[in-house]
Amino acid sequence: xxxxxxxxxxxxxxxxxxxxxxxxxxxxxxxxxxxxxxxxxxxxxxxxxxxxxxxxxxxxxxxxxxxxxxxxxxxxxxxxxxxxxxxxxxxxxxxxxxxxxxxxxxxxxxxxxxxxxxxxxxxxxxxxxxxxxxxxxxxxxxxxxxxxxxxxxxxxxxxxxxxxxxxxxxxxxxxxxxxxxxxxxxxxxxxxxxxxxxxxxxxxxxxxxxxxxxxxxxxxxxxxxxxxxxxxxxxxxxxxxxxxxxxxxxxxxxxxxxxxxxxxxxxxxxxxxxxxxxxxxxxxxxxxxxxxxxxxxxxxxxxxxxxxxxxxxxxxxxxxxxxxxxxxxxxxxxxxxxxxxxxxxxxxxxxxxxxxxxxxxxxxxxxxxxxxxxxxxxxxx
Amino acid sequence: xxxxxxxxxxxxxxxxxxxxxxxxxxxxxxxxxxxxxxxxxxxxxxxxxxxxxxxxxxxxxxxxxxxxxxxxxxxxxxxxxxxxxxxxxxxxxxxxxxxxxxxxxxxxxxxxxxxxxxxxxxxxxxxxxxxxxxxxxxxxxxxxxxxxxxxxxxxxxxxxxxxxxxxxxxxxxxxxxxxxxxxxxxxxxxxxxxxxxxxxxxxxxxxxxxxxxxxxxxxxxxxxxxxxxxxxxxxxxxxxxxxxxxxxxxxxxxxxxxxxxxxxxxxxxxxxxxxxxxxxxxxxxxxxxxxxxxxxxxxxxxxxxxxxxxxxxxxxxxxxxxxxxxxxxxxxxxxxxxxxxxxxxxxxxxxxxxxxxxxxxxxxxxxxxxxxxxxxxxxxxxxxxxxxxxxxxxxxxxxxxxxxxxxxxxxxxxxxxxxxxxxxxx
Numbered sequence: 001x002x003x004x005x006x007x008x009x010x011x012x013x014x015x016x017x018x019x020x021x022x023x024x025x026x027x028x029x030x031x032x033x034x035x036x037x038x039x040x041x042x043x044x045x046x047x048x049x050x051x052x053x054x055x056x057x058x059x060x061x062x063x064x065x066x067x068x069x070x071x072x073x074x075x076x077x078x079x080x081x082x083x084x085x086x087x088x089x090x091x092x093x094x095x096x097x098x099x100x101x102x103x104x105x106x107x108x109x110x111x112x113x114x115x116x117x118x119x120x121x122x123x124x125x126x127x128x129x130x131x132x133x134x135x136x137x138x139x140x141x142x143x144x145x146x147x148x149x150x151x152x153x154x155x156x157x158x159x160x161x162x163x164x165x166x167x168x169x170x171x172x173x174x175x176x177x178x179x180x181x182x183x184x185x186x187x188x189x190x191x192x193x194x195x196x197x198x199x200x201x202x203x204x205x206x207x208x209x210x211x212x213x214x215x216x217x218x219x220x221x222x223x224x225x226x227x228x229x230x231x232x233x234x235x236x237x238x239x240x241x242x243x244x245x246x247x248x249x250x251x252x253x254x255x256x257x258x259x260x261x262x263x264x265x266x267x268x269x270x271x272x273x274x275x276x277x278x279x280x281x282x283x284x285x286x287x288x289x290x291x292x293x294x295x296x297x298x299x300x301x302x303x304x305x306x307x308x309x310x311x312x313x314x315x316x317x318x319x320x321x322x323x324x325x326x327x328x329x330x331x332x333x334x335x336x337x338x339x340x341x342x343x344x345x346x347x348x349x350x351x352x353x354x355x356x357x358x359x360x361x362x363x364x365x366x367x368x369x370x371x372x373x374x375x376x377x378x379x380x381x
Numbered sequence: 382x383x384x385x386x387x388x389x390x391x392x393x394x395x396x397x398x399x400x401x402x403x404x405x406x407x408x409x410x411x412x413x414x415x416x417x418x419x420x421x422x423x424x425x426x427x428x429x430x431x432x433x434x435x436x437x438x439x440x441x442x443x444x445x446x447x448x449x450x451x452x453x454x455x456x457x458x459x460x461x462x463x464x465x466x467x468x469x470x471x472x473x474x475x476x477x478x479x480x481x482x483x484x485x486x487x488x489x490x491x492x493x494x495x496x497x498x499x500x501x502x503x504x505x506x507x508x509x510x511x512x513x514x515x516x517x518x519x520x521x522x523x524x525x526x527x528x529x530x531x532x533x534x535x536x537x538x539x540x541x542x543x544x545x546x547x548x549x550x551x552x553x554x555x556x557x558x559x560x561x562x563x564x565x566x567x568x569x570x571x572x573x574x575x576x577x578x579x580x581x582x583x584x585x586x587x588x589x590x591x592x593x594x595x596x597x598x599x600x601x602x603x604x605x606x607x608x609x610x611x612x613x614x615x616x617x618x619x620x621x622x623x624x625x626x627x628x629x630x631x632x633x634x635x636x637x638x639x640x641x642x643x644x645x646x647x648x649x650x651x652x653x654x655x656x657x658x659x660x661x662x663x664x665x666x667x668x669x670x671x672x673x674x675x676x677x678x679x680x681x682x683x684x685x686x687x688x689x690x691x692x693x694x695x696x697x698x699x700x701x702x703x704x705x706x707x708x709x710x711x712x713x714x715x716x717x718x719x720x721x722x723x724x725x726x727x728x729x730x731x732x733x734x735x736x737x738x739x740x741x742x743x744x745x746x747x748x749x750x751x752x753x754x755x756x757x758x759x760x761x762x763x764x765x766x767x768x769x770x771x772x773x774x775x776x777x778x779x780x781x782x783x784x785x786x787x788x789x790x791x792x793x794x795x796x797x798x799x800x801x802x803x804x805x806x807x
Contacts (some may be wrong), residue, residue, distance in 0.1 A: 079414040083432040084389020288392040290425030293717055378523050 041248040045306045047314025054257045064312045067096040070120035072334035081287045086136040090117045094282035097308030098214045101255030111181040113152045113165040127151045129341035159192030166198045169207035180208040180266040188219025199240040208266035211274040216281035221294040237274035249277030250308040383458030390450045398422045399447045410436045520547040592682045603744045608780040611739040616799045618755045618772040624802045640699035644805045645798035647692035653791045656748045657724045674723025677710040684710040687723045736773045748778035
């Protein structure tokens with residue numbers, strides 16, 4: 001176990017272990033993010049616990065169930081893309097803890113602004129599976145956020161949405177609410193100019209923004225060590241004058257705890273912060289990618305043993321709270337939920353050309369009108 | 382009721398895929414989302430899961446066949462739809478005793494097998510048969526699609542629209558006249574057997590696999606550009622085999638002969654760096670690192686796997702690396718980085734009993750050493766004749782880079798090292 005002092009409820013800095021006790025299991029090229037000694041973790045990969053846990057057993061089991069459901073969606077989406085039923089899909093397999101853990105720390109009215117790989121984050125923040133699937137079938141109506149839900153549609157552009165998140169946070173601050181904004185992005189996005197602008201603006205204006213980086217080791221095929229010369233993403237926070245912390249992104253409780261601390265800070269007027277969740281994208285960048293061309297099997301094996309769901313299972317097993325029957329029933333329920341969502345999404349009638357062109361503006365603009373006429377002409381030809 | 386599953390665009394903008402392996406045989410049942418076939422696209426090898434549960438009634442193509450996006454990949458039906466395997470290729474879809482139309486089927490049902498094999502016979506790249514081949518043709522995408530779907534070459538169609546633009550009516554006219562005037566044309570080459578399982582059996586013509594095509598192109602390039610010289614020798618392998626056996630016993634592992642040969646060759650590559658070089662125009666690029674390629678015989682064809690900076694590894698490390706690369710090449714799991722970039726190649730033809738030969742120098746390198754199987758042979762020792770295991774060596778090299786005398790010097794050093802392995806332990 002560990003002599004580490006409890007970091008719970010004591011602010012972000014307290015999450016960083018004061019003793020530089022090296023964690024030995026993230027090394028060499030598996031060690032993107034250079035985590036090791038300064039990484040916050042509550043559950044070790046073998047399921048042993050480092051600290052007092054910030055959740056009850058029932059909450060722990062609920063997080064586990066959420067991750068199972070998220071993975072079911074991910075697996076189903078990959079299959080559907082291969083069947084020609086979905087457009088290009090970006091899987092999040094391996095990143096369930098990062099996304100579910102982050103969303104679980106948010107309040108209902110907090111804003112979420114994520115990427116195309118953040119379906120689990122968006123879902124856990126309230127975005128229905130049905131609409132996520134509909135969007136991936138190519139139907140823009142999947143991106144129409146239900147009223148009252150503070151989740152932005154997934155950003156395809158890399159990095160631009162971080163700026164939106166800062167703007168949303170600034171607006172909430174000006175309105176005097178205690179709503180915070182979490183923006184999720186990848187390691188590659190930190191090389192975009194938008195990252196700099198968003199981080200700097202957020203810090204200068206002390207907006208209630210949580211920058212949540214899922215460092216999954218690869219920006220498409222570019223490995224982390226070629227992405228930045230910095231030791232980690234988290235250290236970049238210092239240059240902007242905000243706290244930064246690196247957490248084990250495959251440890252759902254570490255993520256949950258870190259985001260709780262960060263949102264508490266933002267909610268109380270303490271401004272933005274940066275969390276780097278070190279995780280691993282088990283699958284390809286998207287369905288149009290072949291990771292075997294740029295990474296090794298032993299890497300996948302290394303991270304496979306650090307699977308976020310497996311880790312919670314090991315923890316629950318030690319406490320006698322995990323059974324195969326229970327897990328199977330979760331999978332069955334998740335599968336039924338996802339299949340029902342698929343059925344719904346596939347039963348939605350295709351949009352008409354008028355609907356496709358007419359949704360953006362109250363009154364259709366002349367160039368769009370021209371395109372609409374042309375499209376209708378081709379349809380009728 | 383039987384349902385067709387058309388090959389989707391599983392990448393972004395793909396036009397075709399090669400069927401690598403069927404994971405569910407015809408007649409076997411399949412669950413929804415269960416992988417049914419492995420295909421290789423320009424981008425990756427991927428498994429495609431079945432969209433429906435049922436029985437696989439027919440495969441849309443044989444392994445190795447390239448099929449286009451949008452053509453039938455597999456037909457899946459209820460168990461009662463299954464036809465006995467002895468049924469001849471039917472003129473009407475065999476998978477549907479049910480007269481109801483099959484969802485997704487084209488207006489004019491064609492025999493699945495016939496349609497696909499016809500496509501497979503066309504050896505030109507698929508893209509060539511498509512509209513972009515004739516940029517001069519003016520037609521809307523919709524009209525191009527209509528023509529494509531009906532196998533009509535737009536260059537043969539007279540356009541009645543402005544500037545000779547081909548309209549939908551123009552194409553429909555051609556379709557109508559074709560269906561009256563002619564029956565569907567027979568397959569282009571008549572000898573082609575429909576039964577794809579008779580791949581090599583009946584002679585015939587078949588598109589080569591991607592790997593085979595790559596090998597063919599590389600070999601042609603090497604053979605046509607590199608003036609080859611091959612020098613032969615036999616080495617007394619008594620000590621080498623003793624060392625190999627002793628190492629194997631000590632570490633309880635089989636030492637592949639390549640591991641020792643690499644160690645014996647390395648000092649020669651250092652002494653004669655032009656053997657570890659690449660010709661680039663008028664310059665010779667001498668490589669610092671000794672990245673040794675080893676030839677691996679796989680069921681699909683020969684592959685060269687590369688051990689980066691090989692001499693820096695111990696014999697045991699080389700052994701396990703050679704084993705790993707061999708297995709990886711055979712199950713096609715190696716990354717492209719592990720299959721390219723060798724600076725010198727060792728080929729153990731002895732593994733399949735080979736003796737001397739004239740190996741072809743891999744393009745981009747200067748030399749290749751082929752090692753045959755050692756046999757007991759009579760040898761002259763001083764004034765006596767004795768017996769020794771003689772191992773045949775064949776060294777091919779690029780005569781533009783290396784002269785004959787230098788080739789002999791290189792070979793002599795390799796021979797000396799192989800005869801007394803102690804020499805390369807230094």
